[in-house]
Amino acid sequence: MTRDPSLEAFCAFYNKLDKTCTNRLAEFYTEDVSFRDPWHRIEGREALIRYFDTLYARVGECRFTFAERLRDGDQAFVRWTLTVTHPALAGGDPVTVDGCSYLRFEAERVREHHDYFDAGALLYEHVPLLGGAIRYLKRRLD
Template structure:
C-alpha cells in the first residue's frame, strides 16, 4: 500500500507542476499504454496524453489541484480535489470540484485516469449561446424550481 500511495502522490505532484518542461515526466509516473479520460478527451498512450496535456497547458494558466481525500481499493485509487486555474483566452478564474479514478499497474504506474466533474455547469454553461440553452433546459427538467 505504501508503494501505491507514493505512486499516486508522485502522479498528483506531476499534475501540480505541469508545464512544457515537466511534461516528459509523464513517462516516470504513467504506464506506456495509459488511458486518460476527462469530460472533453479520451487519449491512450504517452503521445496522445501529452497532446491533451499540452493543449491544457496552452489554455489554462496556473493550474492547481488541491487534493481533499484519497481512497484506495485494490489497484484503484479515488482522489477528490478542487481545481483552480485561469483560462488563458478570457483571463477569468476557473474553479470546480471533481474526482479522479486512477488504476495502477503491477509496476505502480498509472495505467488509467478518468476524471469526473460537471463540465456542463463549470464550462459549457459559461459559453454565451450554449450556456443560455443549457441553463434553460436545466430549469425545465429540474423538480426544484
C-alpha cells in the same frame, strides 16, 4: 490511514502540471495508459502527452486541491477541486470545478485514469452566449 507514496507523488505532480512539464508524464503513466475525461478518450502515453500539450497551451493558472485519497491494491480514487484560468473562459477569471479521478496502477505508474466532473460547470457555463443559456436552464430546473 497511511498515505500511499505513488498516489501522493501523482497528486504532487498534478499540483504543478502546466505546459512546461508534460514531458514528465512518462514518470507517472505507463506506455499503454488509457485516459478518459468528459470530452476525450486517449490511448497511449504519447497521445496523452500531445493532448496535454494542446490542453495546457493557453491555460494560465491550473491548480488542483486534493481532498480524500484512497488506494486499495492497484486501484485508487482521488477527490479534487480544479481552479483554472483560460482566456476563453469567464473572461480569463478563475473557474472552479469539483471532480474525482479513478486510477489503476501498474508497477507504481498509472495505467488507467478516468476523470469525473461536471463538464458544463467547467466549460459550457463560461462560454459567452452558451453560458448564459445553460445558467438560465439550470435556474429553471431548480
